[in-house]
Amino acid sequence: MTPTQDKLERIFELQEKLNLKIGVDPKSMDQESKMQWLLNYTRAISQELAELVDCIPWKWWAKYQKPDLQNARVEVVDLLHFLVSTAQLLDMSADDLFEAYTKKHLVNVKRIDGGYHSKDENDCKHI
Numbered sequence: 001m002t003p004t005q006d007k008l009e010r011i012f013e014l015q016e017k018l019n020l021k022i023g024v025d026p027k028s029m030d031q032e033s034k035m036q037w038l039l040n041y042t043r044a045i046s047q048e049l050a051e052l053v054d055c056i057p058w059k060w061w062a063k064y065q066k067p068d069l070q071n072a073r074v075e076v077v078d079l080l081h082f083l084v085s086t087a088q089l090l091d092m093s094a095d096d097l098f099e100a101y102t103k104k105h106l107v108n109v110k111r112i113d114g115g116y117h118s119k120d121e122n123d124c125k126h127i
């Protein structure tokens with residue numbers, strides 16, 4: 001990591017390198033391959049999320065389960081790998097993700113401050 005590089009940028013760089021090593025290059029994909037890889041990553045996210053759930057005793061009828069918070073942290077990191085890969089497939093850079101996050105954050109705060117009694121389907125169109 002260079003002294004001026006931020007952590008999100010570094011994560012995006014490492015993820016791009018790992019995915020290239022695995023043989024996945026979003027920059028050389030046609031639309032059909034992009035759709036296939038979006039599905040692959042969203043399925044992977046769903047599976048990793050299930051693994052995260054398994055780190056928490058969720059079976060209300062069973063007594064053998066124990067929390068595994070160390071593994072929960074690893075699952076969060078696995079999820080981040082696939083989330084960043086998904087963002088990269090959608091042509092988002094670390095800067096784009098940060099900008100979209102902060103814009104959506106403002107929408108969320110406005111919704112909560114306004115009581116969030118109804119959903120405005122258009123309040124995210126500018127993000």
Ligand SMILES: O=c1ccn([C@H]2C[C@H](O)[C@@H](COP(=O)(O)O)O2)c(=O)[nH]1
Nearest residue numbers: 018019022024077078079081082085
């Ligand atoms: O295309 C891929 C495939 C895997 N992984 C990373 C994400 C997780 O950290 C880990 C998941 O692999 P398993 O531990 O479930 O084998 O590999 C990627 O980043 N990109």
